[in-house]
Amino acid sequence: MAEASAMGTSGEAMAAADGSSGPAGLSLGRGFSNYRGLVGGQEEAAPEAGLPAGLATEAGPIPTLPALGIGMDSCVIPLRHGGLSLVQTTDFFYPLVEDPYMMGRIACANVLSDLYAMGITECDNMLMLLSVSQSMSEEEREKITPLMIKGFRDAAEEGGTAVTGGQTVVNPWIIIGGVATVVCQPNEFIMPDSAVVGDVLVLTKPLGTQVAVNAHQWLDNPERWNKVKMVVSREEVELAYQEAMFNMATLNRIAAGLMHTFNAHAATDITGFGILGHSQNLAKQQRNEVSFVIHNLPIIAKMAAISKASGRFGLLQGTSAETSGGLLICLPREQAARFCSEIKSSKYGEGHQAWIVGIVEKGNRTARIIDKPRVIEVLPRGATATAFAPDSSNASSESSL
Amino acid sequence: MAEASAMGTSGEAMAAADGSSGPAGLSLGRGFSNYRGLVGGQEEAAPEAGLPAGLATEAGPIPTLPALGIGMDSCVIPLRHGGLSLVQTTDFFYPLVEDPYMMGRIACANVLSDLYAMGITECDNMLMLLSVSQSMSEEEREKITPLMIKGFRDAAEEGGTAVTGGQTVVNPWIIIGGVATVVCQPNEFIMPDSAVVGDVLVLTKPLGTQVAVNAHQWLDNPERWNKVKMVVSREEVELAYQEAMFNMATLNRIAAGLMHTFNAHAATDITGFGILGHSQNLAKQQRNEVSFVIHNLPIIAKMAAISKASGRFGLLQGTSAETSGGLLICLPREQAARFCSEIKSSKYGEGHQAWIVGIVEKGNRTARIIDKPRVIEVLPRGATATAFAPDSSNASSESSL
Numbered sequence: 038m039a040e041a042s043a044m045g046t047s048g049e050a051m052a053a054a055d056g057s058s059g060p061a062g063l064s065l066g067r068g069f070s071n072y073r074g075l076v077g078g079q080e081e082a083a084p085e086a087g088l089p090a091g092l093a094t095e096a097g098p099i100p101t102l103p104a105l106g107i108g109m110d111s112c113v114i115p116l117r118h119g120g121l122s123l124v125q126t127t128d129f130f131y132p133l134v135e136d137p138y139m140m141g142r143i144a145c146a147n148v149l150s151d152l153y154a155m156g157i158t159e160c161d162n163m164l165m166l167l168s169v170s171q172s173m174s175e176e177e178r179e180k181i182t183p184l185m186i187k188g189f190r191d192a193a194e195e196g197g198t199a200v201t202g203g204q205t206v207v208n209p210w211i212i213i214g215g216v217a218t219v220v221c222q223p224n225e226f227i228m229p230d231s232a233v234v235g236d237v238l239v240l241t242k243p244l245g246t247q248v249a250v251n252a253h254q255w256l257d258n259p260e261r262w263n264k265v266k267m268v269v270s271r272e273e274v275e276l277a278y279q280e281a282m283f284n285m286a287t288l289n290r291i292a293a294g295l296m297h298t299f300n301a302h303a304a305t306d307i308t309g310f311g312i313l314g315h316s317q318n319l320a321k322q323q324r325n326e327v328s329f330v331i332h333n334l335p336i337i338a339k340m341a342a343i344s345k346a347s348g349r350f351g352l353l354q355g356t357s358a359e360t361s362g363g364l365l366i367c368l369p370r371e372q373a374a375r376f377c378s379e380i381k382s383s384k385y386g387e388g389h390q391a392w393i394v395g396i397v398e399k400g401n402r403t404a405r406i407i408d409k410p411r412v413i414e415v416l417p418r419g420a421t422a423t424a425f426a427p428d429s430s431n432a433s434s435e436s437s438l
Numbered sequence: 439m440a441e442a443s444a445m446g447t448s449g450e451a452m453a454a455a456d457g458s459s460g461p462a463g464l465s466l467g468r469g470f471s472n473y474r475g476l477v478g479g480q481e482e483a484a485p486e487a488g489l490p491a492g493l494a495t496e497a498g499p500i501p502t503l504p505a506l507g508i509g510m511d512s513c514v515i516p517l518r519h520g521g522l523s524l525v526q527t528t529d530f531f532y533p534l535v536e537d538p539y540m541m542g543r544i545a546c547a548n549v550l551s552d553l554y555a556m557g558i559t560e561c562d563n564m565l566m567l568l569s570v571s572q573s574m575s576e577e578e579r580e581k582i583t584p585l586m587i588k589g590f591r592d593a594a595e596e597g598g599t600a601v602t603g604g605q606t607v608v609n610p611w612i613i614i615g616g617v618a619t620v621v622c623q624p625n626e627f628i629m630p631d632s633a634v635v636g637d638v639l640v641l642t643k644p645l646g647t648q649v650a651v652n653a654h655q656w657l658d659n660p661e662r663w664n665k666v667k668m669v670v671s672r673e674e675v676e677l678a679y680q681e682a683m684f685n686m687a688t689l690n691r692i693a694a695g696l697m698h699t700f701n702a703h704a705a706t707d708i709t710g711f712g713i714l715g716h717s718q719n720l721a722k723q724q725r726n727e728v729s730f731v732i733h734n735l736p737i738i739a740k741m742a743a744i745s746k747a748s749g750r751f752g753l754l755q756g757t758s759a760e761t762s763g764g765l766l767i768c769l770p771r772e773q774a775a776r777f778c779s780e781i782k783s784s785k786y787g788e789g790h791q792a793w794i795v796g797i798v799e800k801g802n803r804t805a806r807i808i809d810k811p812r813v814i815e816v817l818p819r820g821a822t823a824t825a826f827a828p829d830s831s832n833a834s835s836e837s838s839l
Contacts, residue, residue: 112602114563116621118522127565127605127617162515164528164617166567201513204528209610216528216565216617220517 110151110305113226122221126151129166129214133250133360134282137181140213141188142286147308147361148215149196153293154306154364156227161219163193165203168212185213188286196288230324231302236397237373238329241292241380241390242284242363243415244312245340248350249274249281250360252343261347268342273420277337280417283388284337285361291385292364298379299372307362312394313355315365316404328400329367331355335392335413338420355406367397390415511552511706514627523622527552530567530615534651534761535683538582541614542589543687548709548762549616550597554694555707555765557628562620564594566604569613586614589687597689628697630704631725637703637798638774639730642693642781642791643685643764644816645713646741649751650675650682651761653744662748669743674821678738681818684789685738686762692786693765699780700773708763714756717766717796717805729801730768732756736793736814739821756807768798789819 111126128148132140145163152160165186169178193200193215203215219225252274255261289306296304305319316329334341336352344352351357368376377391392413512527529549533541546564553561566587570579594601594616604616620626653675656662690707697705706720717730735742737753745753752758769777778792793814 112563112565114602116562117560118621118623119520121519121522121621123562123619123621125563125565125603125617125619127567127603129567129605130607159518161517161524162513162526164513164526166528166530201515202526202528204530204615206531206613208613212607212609214605216526218524218526218619220519220522220524220621222519 110154110229111157113155113228116220120223122223122226123218124152124155124157124221124226125216125218127166127214127216129212130360132211132213134278134285136282137184138188139282139286141185141190142192143188143282143361144185144213145189145192145196145215146286146288148217149192149198150289150306150308150361150364152217152219153289154304155229156293156296156301156304157219157221157225158197158290158294159219159221159225160193160196160198160217162217163196163198163200164216164218165189165200166212166214166216167203167205168208168210169205170211171207171209181211185211189213189215192286192288196290227296227301227304229303229305229319230322232319232323232327232329232367232397233302233325233369234327234397234399235370236302236327236367237370237393238316238331238395238397239366239368239373239376239391240307240312240335240363240394241289241366242287242307242359243280243335243337243390243392243413244307244357244359244362245277245337245344245352246281246285246360246362247358248340248344248352249277249337251349252340253278264348265343265346268346269339273339274343276417276419277339279419280337280415283418284363287361287388289364291380291389292366292391295376295380296364296366299368299376302367302369304364304366306364307359309358309360311351311356311358312362312365313404313406316355316395319365319367320400320402320404323402326399326401327397328402329395329397329404331395331404331406331410333392333394333411333413334406335390335394335415338414338416341412341414353406353410353412363391365394388418511555511630512558514556514629517621521624523624523627524619525553525556525558525622525627526617526619528567528615528617530613531761533612533614535679535686537683538585539589540683540687542586542591543593544589544683544762545586545614546590546593546597546616547687547689549618550593550599551690551707551709551762551765553618553620554690555705556630557694557697557702557705558620558622558626559598559691559695560620560622560626561594561597561599561618563618564597564599564601565617565619566590566601567613567615567617568604568606569609569611570606571612572608572610582612586612590614590616593687593689597691628702628705630706630720631723632703633720633724633728633730633768633798634703634726634770635728635798635800636771637728637768638771638794639717639732639796639798640767640769640774640777640792641708641713641736641764641795642690642767643688643708643760644681644736644738644791644793644814645708645758645760645763646678646738646745646753647682647686647761647763648759649741649745649753650678650738652750653741654679666744666747669747670740674740675744677818677820678740680820681738681816684819685764688762688789690765692781692790693767693792696777696781697765697767700769700777703768703770705765705767707765708760710759710761712752712757712759713763713766713795714805714807717756720766720768721801721803721805724803727800727802728798729803730796730798730805732796732805732807732811734793734795734812734814735807736791736795736816739815739817742813742815754807754811754813764792766795791816 111124114123116123134140169182190200256271256274303319305315307315320329341352344350373393380389380391512525515524517524535541570583591601657672657675704720706716708716721730742753745751774794781790781792
């Protein structure tokens with residue numbers, strides 16, 4: 038399991054065959070196995086290029102225990118043994134921050150987050166998926182790989198689990214990800230399908246990670262930077278990037294625990310489809326005839342302005358991708374404020390936040406953002422309030438401390 | 439879970455940053471996140487380039503139930519619930535055959551094989567890991583991807599399980615793999631550590647898959663082909679390739695079931711490190727002071743000759759990589775012949791084979807191949823015996839039918 042499949046990593050076995058010799062009737066005009074040797078451009082591939090729903094539509098037979106297949110954050114498989122369920126998730130992606138250790142932490146936090154969205158606070162096992170870049174020098178590999186692994190392991194440990202296996206290959210691009218698995222009793226997880234009219238939606242991390250990561254890259258790209266420099270300073274971008282990195286590396290584990298304390302009815306985590314996409318996904322899953330309406334957008338300070346100025350992302354439309362974002366949780370109205378105040382309490386350490394962002398109303402299982410949502414400008418921890426000039430008219434500032 | 443992490447697949451977020459703006463103290467001279475945009479040569483990377491042991495050395499606290507961490511085929515994690523164990527494995531690699539459907543089957547068979555090596559015949563859940571090549575046209579993607587997925591699913595179904603989730607991204611190279619998970623009672627798996635002196639080693643698929651796949655590619659490479667054409671015909675290579683593909687796509691599930699019937703003491707599956715590497719790995723794991731000695735090498739007909747003529751692979755030395763190879767099983771001497779005859783019985787369908795390949799003797803937990811092993815030339819199913827000219831002096835022919 039831990040070894041690389043040698044025929045996979047041997048360039049020899051994968052060398053171009055140009056397809057002319059494939060078995061009759063099944064060969065492709067162009068060598069299929071050849072697609073391990075080509076690389077092209079696609080610099081601006083849309084998030085959706087990842088074939089989001091390409092894998093499956095069914096989840097096999099469903100006994101009396103609840104089961105969840107493709108589409109939500111984790112799959113839930115009823116087991117053959119004593120009322121237990123297997124809950125499992127996988128995620129892998131490419132580096133998006135410059136710091137390999139933090140990248141490892143983020144990758145692990147992102148995988149675990151799918152369990153946390155089910156209100157699960159434990160993880161029985163973690164596998165790591167890694168590819169190191171073939172274009173790195175030996176020295177670079179030896180410097181970067183252990184840092185990524187350490188970051189991943191440290192986050193796993195913080196999640197109360199250990200990395201016991203995985204697979205590593207060589208690839209043109211670095212890939213990091215994992216597989217989180219837990220076997221649960223029914224009371225350990227909360228199926229994401231029980232929102233009722235009158236519930237309130239709470240979000241546990243500010244939005245804007247993708248904007249912050251990109252803006253940070255633009256610091257070295259004059260053409261891109263020129264388009265946004267009127268609305269943001271270099272220092273603000275640096276601070277926003279640090280804040281985004283910190284948030285992405287923060288586990289949603291505390292929030293998962295509090296879902297039980299405050300009787301959550303459903304939850305999801307905000308990742309590649311943005312807050313709107315994941316809200317819509319969660320709405321579809323509901324048993325009751327409800328819809329979600331989002332009024333407030335907590336956003337890392339200045340990222341809304343960058344999103345507008347650059348004409349990219351759609352952050353205010355809720356479609357900007359997030360990585361390892363917060364949980365979006367449906368809570369009974371009377372519990373939501375208590376949830377938000379509890380998660381900020383010092384007993385959970387620093388850095389946990391939550392905002393009421395919307396409501397659950399009667400509807401046909403859709404989600405939307407109101408026309409002019411209130412933008413809550415979340416100040417980076419490293420910032421003083423005065424360092425950040427006020428932004429657009431519909432924004433209100435709020436320190437994250 | 440099923441969605442691609444958008445920041446991962448967006449070239450935008452990953453665009454080169456050239457490292458100059460990383461956080462102080464941790465940034466790298468060259469942009470780390472940049473390693474999702476470069477590609478180099480490394481045509482002849484050794485199997486070991488995949489950082490085989492890079493991931494882990496410990497497996498966390500070990501209660502009374504057996505636990506297995508990195509190093510063997512699957513990890514075994516004692517669970518918090520009622521004497522149950524979580525057994526899990528992951529594998530992913532790059533295409534090595536021209537037929538996308540067969541590639542999907544092979545990838546799934548290869549993942550499941552790690553469970554089968556533990557004598558486990560059930561699988562509770564399968565996740566699929568997939569990357570489609572960014573250099574494919576839309577048309578090629580739409581043609582190839584569903585075929586790979588179908589092959590993978592069909593093999594999963596044959597293994598009695600279903601694919602309930604996974605992750606798909608865009609990458610320079612196609613990647614296919616999966617994660618197999620099962621929750622077991624103690625009698626459902628056989629820990630690979632109980633070989634005793636006098637046991638016999640049985641192998642359930644012939645060796646030579648890497649040689650066959652490469653030789654098949656050489657049919658279109660005159661320089662390479664010239665080096666081996668004296669020992670093999672084009673037709674023999676075609677038949678060997680088909681045989682290899684068929685064998686790689688065959689599940690080791692029947693063998694796993696028979697491990698219980700015939701009281702197996704330990705097993706592993708033969709993949710990237712070749713029969714010698716995996717035998718050594720299994721020997722290290724033994725509780726008794728034993729060593730493994732391999733006398734016989736069942737090899738797809740003519741592949742030994744190609745290995746010799748090409749000066750690559752080390753097939754006769756046991757170091758040639760296999761993909762989705764057979765199980766190597768330690769059986770009590772009196773059971774081994776019965777195992778081999780039972781697995782060929784028609785009640786398990788066609789195509790199952792097994793050979794006695796070695797013995798367990800007193801020793802210091804090592805494995806070796808004797809000086810002049812007997813090569814058993816395994817004829818491809820499509821071949822007639824006369825079509826294959828006799829090979830080297832130490833080879834004996836045996837039809838696989």
